[in-house]
Amino acid sequence: MIVSVVGILLLAYLAVVQRHTILVPLTTPGEEPPLLDVAAQVPDGTPAGDGYYVVVALDGQTFAIAEPRYWARNFNYLIMGTERAIMFDAGAGHEDIRPVVDALTDLPITFLPSHFHYDHVGREGAFDHVAVVDLPHVRKQANGNALELTWEQHLGSAEGLEIPTLMVDEWIAPGETIDLGGRTLSLLYTPGHTDNSVSLYDAERKVMFSGDFVTGNLAGAIAPTASLGDYLQSAKKVLRSTDAATIIRGAHGSESGGIPTNDHSDVRDLRDTLIAIRDRKLEGTGTFPITYVINDKMILVAEPRWLQDWTPTYPDEK
DSSP states (O other), X not given: OHHHHHHHHHHHHHHHHTHHHHHXXXXXXXXXXXXXXXXXXXXXXXXXXXXXXXXXXXXXXXEEEEOTTSTTOBEEEEEEOSSOEEEEOOOXXXXXXXXXXXXXXXXOEEEEOSSOSXXXXXXXXXXXXXXXXXXXXXXXXXXXXXXXOOHHHHOGGGXXXXXXXXXXXXXXXXXXXXXXXXXXXXXXXXXXXXXXXXXXXXXXXXXXXXXXXXXXXXXXXXXXXXXXXXXXXXXXXXXXXXXXXXXXXXXXXXXTOOOOEEEHHHHHHHHHHHHHHHTTOOOOBSSSSEXXXXXXXXXXXXXXXXXXXXXXXXXXXX
């Protein structure tokens, strides 16, 4: 009897610890998904890449490269100065984004993923110069400049993608300024969705490119390495480090096709929601994931309270 109880408890423990390796195969196709037959197109966009991509000029030096036919409706950002350009995210790589980028600029391009999920790191080897956030736990797993991602970081088995190795040419520390020539960006470490998530802030233009930190109507903390403690710390940091008039451009659009857009008030509401969850003053709905209402246009999806992690990855950050 005791052995049976111990066995059941051990199986339950393993199921909790390995929940993501169990749930991902159960909820994903394991192969490249079919393209969406979308009626809504991206406003002010120009088709590119045989119609798979749509390019929107945000200004003369900033382009959103959308994937409206991909289930996640990715938005990747080409951010240019006078001397170099940053490609911030590159989709899942089922379709080659590089020809689209090359048609927009002949500047040297640095690829910088907002985080390491498969729908952001793009096609392995697509870019000659790759930059990665310089974090102790990320540096530790690199072998020289070869950074082999883990399953938990990449999750590409969801769509039959192999785990890539990023050949890192440039390590960028949190808070570091990136000089593009006549234009500077600040790299903000904004974990929460993952423990390696970053955003880029253009103080002059008052725009932040947020990856999946916040994107349109969603903030998500259900993937491996997600942390509500990180999310709260990041929300406070973004409010402290950016202008109140800042526009936030996220990485995933909605069915309407519009570019994901948020603002300072959304981050403030996210912060307040997280504090209310932590302090047990706000209850969510559902079983897994739990859904919390942030405001009238945004929700937060998270794990059940007993699985929520409120300890930041680097708790000494202010």
